[in-house]
Amino acid sequence: METILLQLLNGLDKGSAYALIALGLTLIFGTLGVVNFAHGAIFMIGAFCAVTLSRILNWSFETIDPEKLDFLGNPAKIKTPYVEAWFGPEFGGALIDWAVPLAILFSIPIMIAVGFAMERGLIKHFYKRPHADQILVTFGLAIVLQEVIKYFYGANPISTPAPDAFKGSFDFGAMLGFDPNMIIYPYWRLIYFGFAAVVIGAVFSFLQFTTFGMVVRAGMADRETVGLLGINIDRRFTFMFGLAAAVAGLAGVMYAPILSPNYHMGMDFLVLCFVVVVVGGMGSLPGAVAAGFLLGILESFASMNAIKSILPGIDQIIIYLVAIVILLTRPRGLMGKKGVMEE
Amino acid sequence: MSNIDLTRRRVLKTGAVAGAGLALPTIFTSGAHAFTNEPMGGSVTLGFNVPQSGPYADEGADELRAFQLAVEHLNGMGDGGMLNTFSSKALEGNGILGKKVEFVTGDTQTKSDAARASAKSMIEKDGAIMISGGSSSGVAVAVQGLCQEAGVIFMAGLTHSNDTTGKDKKANGFRHFFNAYMSGAALAPVLAARYGTDRNAYHLTADYTWGWTQEESIAAATEALGWNTVNKVRTPLGAGDFSSYITPVLQTDADVLILNHYGGDMVNSLTNAVQFGLRDKMVNNKNFEIVVPLFSRLMARGAGENIQGILGSTNWHWSLQDEGSKAFVKSFGTKYGFPPSQAAHTCYVQTLLYADAVARAGSFNPCAVAEALEGYEFDGLGNGKTLYRADDHQCFKDVLVVRGKENPTSEFDLLEVVEVTPASQVTYAPDHPMFAGGALGACNAG
Numbered sequence: 001m002e003t004i005l006l007q008l009l010n011g012l013d014k015g016s017a018y019a020l021i022a023l024g025l026t027l028i029f030g031t032l033g034v035v036n037f038a039h040g041a042i043f044m045i046g047a048f049c050a051v052t053l054s055r056i057l058n059w060s061f062e063t064i065d066p067e068k069l070d071f072l073g074n075p076a077k078i079k080t081p082y083v084e085a086w087f088g089p090e091f092g093g094a095l096i097d098w099a100v101p102l103a104i105l106f107s108i109p110i111m112i113a114v115g116f117a118m119e120r121g122l123i124k125h126f127y128k129r130p131h132a133d134q135i136l137v138t139f140g141l142a143i144v145l146q147e148v149i150k151y152f153y154g155a156n157p158i159s160t161p162a163p164d165a166f167k168g169s170f171d172f173g174a175m176l177g178f179d180p181n182m183i184i185y186p187y188w189r190l191i192y193f194g195f196a197a198v199v200i201g202a203v204f205s206f207l208q209f210t211t212f213g214m215v216v217r218a219g220m221a222d223r224e225t226v227g228l229l230g231i232n233i234d235r236r237f238t239f240m241f242g243l244a245a246a247v248a249g250l251a252g253v254m255y256a257p258i259l260s261p262n263y264h265m266g267m268d269f270l271v272l273c274f275v276v277v278v279v280g281g282m283g284s285l286p287g288a289v290a291a292g293f294l295l296g297i298l299e300s301f302a303s304m305n306a307i308k309s310i311l312p313g314i315d316q317i318i319i320y321l322v323a324i325v326i327l328l329t330r331p332r333g334l335m336g337k338k339g340v341m342e343e
Numbered sequence: 344m345s346n347i348d349l350t351r352r353r354v355l356k357t358g359a360v361a362g363a364g365l366a367l368p369t370i371f372t373s374g375a376h377a378f379t380n381e382p383m384g385g386s387v388t389l390g391f392n393v394p395q396s397g398p399y400a401d402e403g404a405d406e407l408r409a410f411q412l413a414v415e416h417l418n419g420m421g422d423g424g425m426l427n428t429f430s431s432k433a434l435e436g437n438g439i440l441g442k443k444v445e446f447v448t449g450d451t452q453t454k455s456d457a458a459r460a461s462a463k464s465m466i467e468k469d470g471a472i473m474i475s476g477g478s479s480s481g482v483a484v485a486v487q488g489l490c491q492e493a494g495v496i497f498m499a500g501l502t503h504s505n506d507t508t509g510k511d512k513k514a515n516g517f518r519h520f521f522n523a524y525m526s527g528a529a530l531a532p533v534l535a536a537r538y539g540t541d542r543n544a545y546h547l548t549a550d551y552t553w554g555w556t557q558e559e560s561i562a563a564a565t566e567a568l569g570w571n572t573v574n575k576v577r578t579p580l581g582a583g584d585f586s587s588y589i590t591p592v593l594q595t596d597a598d599v600l601i602l603n604h605y606g607g608d609m610v611n612s613l614t615n616a617v618q619f620g621l622r623d624k625m626v627n628n629k630n631f632e633i634v635v636p637l638f639s640r641l642m643a644r645g646a647g648e649n650i651q652g653i654l655g656s657t658n659w660h661w662s663l664q665d666e667g668s669k670a671f672v673k674s675f676g677t678k679y680g681f682p683p684s685q686a687a688h689t690c691y692v693q694t695l696l697y698a699d700a701v702a703r704a705g706s707f708n709p710c711a712v713a714e715a716l717e718g719y720e721f722d723g724l725g726n727g728k729t730l731y732r733a734d735d736h737q738c739f740k741d742v743l744v745v746r747g748k749e750n751p752t753s754e755f756d757l758l759e760v761v762e763v764t765p766a767s768q769v770t771y772a773p774d775h776p777m778f779a780g781g782a783l784g785a786c787n788a789g
Contacts, residue, residue, distance in 0.1 A: 002593075006590040007590065010586045010587045071676060072672070076752075155398055155400035156402075156645050157642075157645035159647030159648075159649075161648070182593060182594065183593075184620050185619075186618040189618070259583060259611055259614070260611065260614060260647075303588060304587075304591065305591050308576075315579075
């Protein structure tokens, strides 16, 4: 029972990341009709926004301490972050400690700018080209982006911890009447789940309850008619690309304390998130979210030792098995609409 | 044994003379070579095959820095580094056998096929007479096999699997780095002293040759202490989020988690384990402990403060105070501004050992070089007295047991040496079951 509860929590947590990335992917597909293989790289850039802000806050000046020696036996250079010198060690230290939550604000304009630049600079030239061309060019872009990040940040993972206040774990076991310490879950992962729920809710509300969102939805349903009504739907769709990039970027920022960011983390998520989109139904926003959580939970259950002892290696293939079964029985995915990718 | 050696040497000499005689009329054709890539001009080319792209690129870059430094020192430039402390004085700082040392580099990408392709290209197109470097056992085994076929010497870089000098050993391949068995043998007494002999261990293991041999070695060493192995779980390489492998540990009565992971996997699994509060947990009235049998300082940085207090082992560490280590850290640190990693150290040492063996043999012929390395005892290269055992081409030397430092004084000061386990404690018989199944075979000169 404890195992099942824990894996359910793991699944919700993994599912949150899948759902956030897949939401952006399907948003871009639904509005612009582009299969964006660079979306994983956007997630990765988001995580590196957290790394960058943490580095900016840690930007230091050096003073020489003659009493201490460095590894070569020379007087050691002591680094003091500027923020600590300017705002005092307490407030400055707190700023550094809270780098990841602060990076949420820092990343939104950056991610929207990255999204605009990608869409205006490259992807718009491929709207009328076949999906295969779009996949090739966006995949190439993803490789370029990850090599750029590797050039500046190196290939090793970079530790980006959560604020001290969120270290440690919450004991569900004690709350639910099990033995203490049996069902514990890290605070930051719980926050990630809550954060994902808020972001997903915000995106849905935006599309559902604002005029802008209504026009976008109308454009997704029938782009030509909306255009004939004198609405510049292209500009709105470009904005949606920026929004999708921001959502994936935020997913990346908040994921940085869970997994130390490295340059290929985007690729690790990309393929899985594509499966999520296909299972959910191409272009369906609720489908992407539902499939994200579903596959996250299934993946976690499949990696339980009891299940792996019966079916070794099942944790590696479960997502693809489920995708095959769903596509065989429901070729449009769980919530796919008629006519999408069927022309 | 010495009779065989003499005969072999005589055969080699005769062969070389006969070969040179036969080659005279066609000296400018490739058929003139007595062995693969015999250096004819005033220079000799070494091939450094390191991961320049992919997840181990930073480690590869550090290896390359060490190789460049070694080549400088061999050619008589710089401060000479460990050439000044090396027990052998055969090298004079005028290249190798008077030939200037040049090098070419290849990118292994940490993929066996890419590594073989780049090694092959360096041997066939660039005329490399020796291949060195690498940061993965899968790659080392693959490139070692290729060098054996091509008739060049392979001086392995960072490879820790028992198989490299066990079931996959080759006559042309040599490893200075320690192996998983040695990690187990060095760690076990320290684990017993600190954590007791009544423990339940849970293994998470990277699912490839290195992970398997490390799991086997550590489990055997800890079971010999009286520890019980609760479970051994294989995790896919690059699993990313390890939470679904960590949470089942909470439900067992395991009180030690052993992470047979390296690189990014180690950073992620350790970070996840700490996030899930394993280190704050009490099981069977004992503190829960985590062990990372193979530590790499370069990689440990990614795990940040999560490594503090965690025990592991390492081949070499820059804080060692012997003359060789000090000389190496000084030359490397002065040139690059930061201390070298264990990967850099082993690559530097391997290059020097190769050059020295050529100088002592008086020939670049791989079979003569191999013979000079076999059974060779040396000192002054940072690990104390070391033996290149003839039976399996594995170096036997002291092993460092290290711990993540609680209060690091700099970004490089992440590990502290808690014990130097003497070579005698980590030495095993050449036919030890963990290393059985392969044979060196005969040396191939091409």
